Structure formats: structure tokens, C-alpha cells
Amino acid sequence: MVENRPFLDFMTHLVLITGVIVVAFPVYVAFIASTHEPDAFVRGVMPLLPGDNLIESYSTMLKSGLDIGGTPPVWLMLGNSLVMALIVAFGKIFISILSAFAIVYFRFPFRILAFWIIFITLMLPVEVRIIPTYEVVANLGMLNSYAGLTLPLIASATATFLFRQFFMTVPDELMEASRMDGAGPMKFFRDILIPVSVTNISALFVIMFIYGWVQYLWPLLVTTEEGFYTIVMGIKRLMATADREPAWNLIMATVTLAMLPPVLVVLFMQRLFVKGLTETEK
Amino acid sequence: MQTKRSTYQNRWLPYLLLAPQLIITLVFFIWPASQAVKSSVERTDPFGFKTTFIGLENYAQILADITYLNALGRTAVFSVSVTLLSMGIALLLAVCVNRVLRTSKFYTTLLVWPYAVAPVVAGVLWWFLFNPTIGLIPHLLDWFNINWNHRVSGTQAMILITIAAAWKQVSYNFLFFLAGLQSIPQPLIEAAAIDGAKPFKRFWSIVFPLLSPTTFFLIIININYVMFDTFGVIDATTKGGPNQATMTLVYKIYNDGVVGLNIGSSSAQSVMLMGIVLLLTFIQFRFVERRVNY
Numbered sequence: 001m002v003e004n005r006p007f008l009d010f011m012t013h014l015v016l017i018t019g020v021i022v023v024a025f026p027v028y029v030a031f032i033a034s035t036h037e038p039d040a041f042v043r044g045v046m047p048l049l050p051g052d053n054l055i056e057s058y059s060t061m062l063k064s065g066l067d068i069g070g071t072p073p074v075w076l077m078l079g080n081s082l083v084m085a086l087i088v089a090f091g092k093i094f095i096s097i098l099s100a101f102a103i104v105y106f107r108f109p110f111r112i113l114a115f116w117i118i119f120i121t122l123m124l125p126v127e128v129r130i131i132p133t134y135e136v137v138a139n140l141g142m143l144n145s146y147a148g149l150t151l152p153l154i155a156s157a158t159a160t161f162l163f164r165q166f167f168m169t170v171p172d173e174l175m176e177a178s179r180m181d182g183a184g185p186m187k188f189f190r191d192i193l194i195p196v197s198v199t200n201i202s203a204l205f206v207i208m209f210i211y212g213w214v215q216y217l218w219p220l221l222v223t224t225e226e227g228f229y230t231i232v233m234g235i236k237r238l239m240a241t242a243d244r245e246p247a248w249n250l251i252m253a254t255v256t257l258a259m260l261p262p263v264l265v266v267l268f269m270q271r272l273f274v275k276g277l278t279e280t281e282k
Numbered sequence: 283m284q285t286k287r288s289t290y291q292n293r294w295l296p297y298l299l300l301a302p303q304l305i306i307t308l309v310f311f312i313w314p315a316s317q318a319v320k321s322s323v324e325r326t327d328p329f330g331f332k333t334t335f336i337g338l339e340n341y342a343q344i345l346a347d348i349t350y351l352n353a354l355g356r357t358a359v360f361s362v363s364v365t366l367l368s369m370g371i372a373l374l375l376a377v378c379v380n381r382v383l384r385t386s387k388f389y390t391t392l393l394v395w396p397y398a399v400a401p402v403v404a405g406v407l408w409w410f411l412f413n414p415t416i417g418l419i420p421h422l423l424d425w426f427n428i429n430w431n432h433r434v435s436g437t438q439a440m441i442l443i444t445i446a447a448a449w450k451q452v453s454y455n456f457l458f459f460l461a462g463l464q465s466i467p468q469p470l471i472e473a474a475a476i477d478g479a480k481p482f483k484r485f486w487s488i489v490f491p492l493l494s495p496t497t498f499f500l501i502i503i504n505i506n507y508v509m510f511d512t513f514g515v516i517d518a519t520t521k522g523g524p525n526q527a528t529m530t531l532v533y534k535i536y537n538d539g540v541v542g543l544n545i546g547s548s549s550a551q552s553v554m555l556m557g558i559v560l561l562l563t564f565i566q567f568r569f570v571e572r573r574v575n576y
Contacts, residue, residue, distance in 0.1 A: 005481065130535065132317035
């Protein structure tokens with residue numbers, strides 16, 4: 001701080017506290033709604049203080065799901081989301097660290113072409129190529145499978161870029177010394193390059209895990225069997241019944257459970273999260 | 283493009299290393315995208331027996347279609363309002379966090395977590411708060427004699443999705459603005475203070491101009507976010523309605539292709555959207571990257 005201005009300090013804290021409250025408010029209301037019984041919502045306005053139905057709401061959703069909405073138990077959808085997020089995160093890191101290694105540490109014909117083919121994926125998010133990608137996945141027989149859920153999301157130019165940038169900053173001497181000691185490229189990759197990249201890998205992992213978890217449109221298209229529903233898309237099935245008889249407490253219990261894992265990842269791995277975010281996007 | 287000073291010589295290993303990523307890119311990106319281009323110049327009869335080449339007719343139809351132009355306009359309005367709202371709030375919060383020294387970590391933690399909330403979940407949260415029968419906000423608005431019903435009013439539906447989409451994006455913009463603010467050399471600010479510039483003056487004549495690379499970068503990222511990632515927000519709240527008032531380009535592709543099964547038109551729309559993304563990426567590289575250096 002440059003000078004002492006008590007009034008401005010007061011205003012600063014006021015703005016920040018208001019900001020924190022506004023940001024948290026929708027989630028608070030959703031959580032409160034999940035602690036009430038269904039008939040708490042017929043009386044007019046939504047409740048703002050906790051009810052006593054917390055355990056009931058969550059255990060109903062976790063164990064049996066909502067029958068009329070055709071949703072499976074929430075623990076199953078949470079499991080699917082976890083599997084999907086993990087495959088997407090590991091998969092992206094695995095394929096992009098290998099390709100970045102090839103692009104930086106080898107000189108070979110068509111190197112630039114390969115780089116551009118990878119680069120072009122930046123411009124083709126799933127949302128713009130929904131139908132043709134769906135057709136490819138359907139033709140490969142991968143509807144309702146973890147492969148179909150994850151493979152089309154796995155190719156990532158951003159991760160390749162990040163690793164390429166990072167590898168360029170790794171001292172050349174490391175590679176030269178290891179070569180002089182008789183280590184081949186894969187030994188250098190495994191025993192030197194991977195260990196020095198651990199922080200970058202974990203930062204990227206946090207971001208890609210969240211990316212995989214929040215996917216909505218793609219799981220909605222490729223899964224028709226309840227066994228493969230992810231939690232984020234399962235919410236859509238709950239909403240479909242909401243027009244008839246809004247089981248608000250159950251919907252909001254599911255919403256809370258859908259938010260919890262990635263939010264916890266951000267809160268507990270904040271340093272890695274910030275590093276990952278600022279490096280992948282810039 | 284650079285490699286290392288010394289590189290490995292190997293005939294087949296680099297291709298093997300590149301293979302997983304290249305195969306996935308070719309199968310799930312390049313091939314579908316080329317299929318989209320192909321079916322955008324074709325018409326398939328309703329039973330899928332016959333496909334005829336019709337040239338640019340799908341494109342001509344789209345550009346003459348009032349609902350498409352409407353969606354284009356809606357997307358522009360939506361993009362601009364979400365970008366302004368979320369970046370404005372994020373900048374205010376970042377400036378405040380940058381001012382407090384001891385508690386900045388604490389506030390940052392409490393402000394960044396919505397990044398991890400799925401867009402569709404953000405949509406559901408605000409849809410609940412704005413629910414015309416039991417929602418808290420329509421109830422409060424009643425005191426001001428404002429009748430809230432986003433199922434009827436297109437403007438209100440647009441306000442709802444703007445708030446939901448902006449709420450989720452504030453955390454992201456906040457982090458980048460904060461990083462930008464922290465990279466501004468402190469002596470600059472101190473010198474201005476000694477010369478008698480008050481905090482607001484210092485902000486507008488020193489801090490804000492120095493933040494311009496961050497601001498430009500965020501504008502591009504935010505427009506990208508609004509164009510693609512807000513699908514979930516719209517699907518959870520308004521589904522493009524009422525009367526197409528919140529129909530964005532991506533939602534229309536989904537609606538025409540997956541729900542309406544008009545593959546030709548939907549593909550042509552996809553191709554046009556790819557063009558728009560290409561243009562945005564080009565602007566980002568040509569225009570923004572050059573300005574990143576202070």
C-alpha cells in the first residue's frame with residue numbers, strides 16, 4: 001500500500017466481503033434447499049435457513065436416485081464423472097507430453113506438419129463439431145463407453161504447447177550429459193525429463209481434471225444407458241421431471257454433490273490450480 | 283520452429299511418440315471437421331437414402347434465414363454483456379484484493395472456486411434463485427413492482443443467462459487481473475503518489491493502461507467462453523426460449539442438428555462457427571500477442 005487511507009481501506013473490505021457473499025450466495029441457497037423436505041417449497045418463497053432433512057435428501061439421491069426422472073443413484077454418476085475426469089486428465093497429459101518430447105528433442109521430416117495438425121485442435125471445440133464427431137464415435141461402436149466419453153476430448157493443443165514451452169527452458173546440458181553417460185532418449189525422458197516436469201504435470205492435472213468433470217454436452221450425446229451417466233449431465237434428467245413435480249431438495253442435493261469434488265480440488269490445490277490456469281491459457 | 287541445441291537421431295521413435303496424439307486428432311478432430319464441411323454442401327433426403335450435392339445452398343439458406351441472423355445478434359449481445367459484466371466485477375475485486383496485503387490470500391481463495399462449477403450447474407443455481415413461483419429474486423423484485431417471468435419475457439431470459447454465465451466467469455477473470463496487477467512495478471505507483479496523484483487518478487492513468495495486455499487477452503478468452511461453454515447455462519435455464527430470445531449460435535447448431543435432425547443446415551452452421559473461431563484466434567495472435575510486452 002502506498003499511503004494510509006482508512007476510508008478507502010474500509011471500502012475495499014466492504015467491496016470484497018460483498019463480492020464473496022454474492023459469489024457464494026447461489027450455492028448457499030442450493031445447499032439450504034437440499035436440507036428441507038419437499039413440501040417446504042409450496043409455501044411461497046424458498047427457505048433461507050437450514051431444515052432438518054439433510055441426511056434424508058442426500059441418502060435418497062446417493063442410494064437410489066430419482067425414479068421418475070430415470071436417473072441412477074448419484075454415487076454411480078459420481079463414480080462415472082470421476083472415471084471420466086481422471087481418464088481425460090491422464091490421457092491429455094500422457095499424449096501431449098510424448099508429442100511435446102518428440103517435437104522438442106528430435107529433428108525429423110514432417111515435424112512442422114505434425115505441430116500444425118495438433119495446433120488446429122485449438123480451433124475445433126467439441127461444441128462446433130457435435131454431429132460429425134458423434135457419427136464417428138457411433139461408427140466406431142463407442143457410444144455408451146468410457147472410450148467414447150473421453151477420447152474425443154483428449155487431444156489437447158494447449159497441453160502440448162505448455163510442455164513444449166517448458167521443455168525449451170530445461171537446460172540443454174541435462175540432455176547432453178545424459179547422452180554422454182550413454183542414456184538413450186527414452187531413458188532420458190523417464191529418468192530426467194519427467195522428474196523435472198512434476199510441478200507442471202500436477203498443475204496441468206488439476207486444470208484438466210476440472211475440464212473433464214464439468215463436461216456436459218458431450219456426455220449428454222454419447223450416453224443413453226444410465227450406467228454411463230455422469231453427474232453433471234444427470235442433472236438434466238432431474239430437471240426434466242422438475243416441470244411436473246419439482247423435488248427441489250433432491251435436485252439441489254444432486255447439484256451440491258456435483259459441485260463438491262472439483263471445488264474441493266480448487267480449494268485444496270489452489271497453488272497448483274493458479275499455476276495451471278495461468279500457464280495453460282497464456 | 284526451434285528444437286534443442288542437440289537433438290536425438292532416430293528414424294522411427296519420434297513418429298511413435300507423436301502417434302497417440304496424431305491418431306486421436308485425425309480421428310476425432312480433422313475427420314469430423316472435414317465431414318462437417320462435406321455435409322454442409324449436401325442435402326440428405328428425410329429417409330437417408332440419397333445424398334445430393336447442392337453447393338453453397340445450405341449457406342445461402344442460413345444467411346437468408348431470419349432465425350439464424352437473430353441468433354447471430356443474440357450471441358453478440360450475450361457475448362458483450364457477459365464479457366463486460368464479468369470483467370468489470372473481476373477487475374474491481376482484483377484491485378481490491380491487490381490493495382489489502384494481509385488478507386489477500388484469504389479473499390482469493392473465497393473468490394476463485396466458482397471456476398470449478400460446471401456451466402450447467404451455474405445455470406441451475408440461478409434458475410432456482412430466479413424461479414418465478416418460489417424464487418427469492420422475483421419475490422424481492424415484486425416489492426419494486428417488477429413482474430419477473432423469464433419464461434415469457436425474452437429480455438428477462440437474456441438477463442438470467444447473462445448473470446449465470448458471468449457469475450461463473452468472474453473467478454477466471456479475477457485471477458488474471460490479479461496476476462496482471464501484481465506484475466506492475468510498485469515504484470511507478472509510488473512515484474505517482476509522491477507527485478500527488480490520488481488513488482483513482484493513479485488507477486486510471488497508470489494501472490489501467492498497463493493492464494491493457496491482460497484486458498485484451500481476457501476479452502478474447504471471454505468471447506470464446508460465451509460462444510461455446512455457455513451451452514450448459516442455456517440448456518439448464520431457457521433452452522433458447524422464449525421465442526428464440528436466448529438462442530445462441532452453438533445452441534442453434536445443437537437444436538437444429540440433434541433435436542431437429544437438419545444435418546445439412548447444422549453442418550453449414552458448424553462450418554461458419556469454425557470460421558468465426560478461426561478469426562478470433564487469428565485476432566488473438568496478430569493483435570493481442572504483439573501488445574503483450576509493456
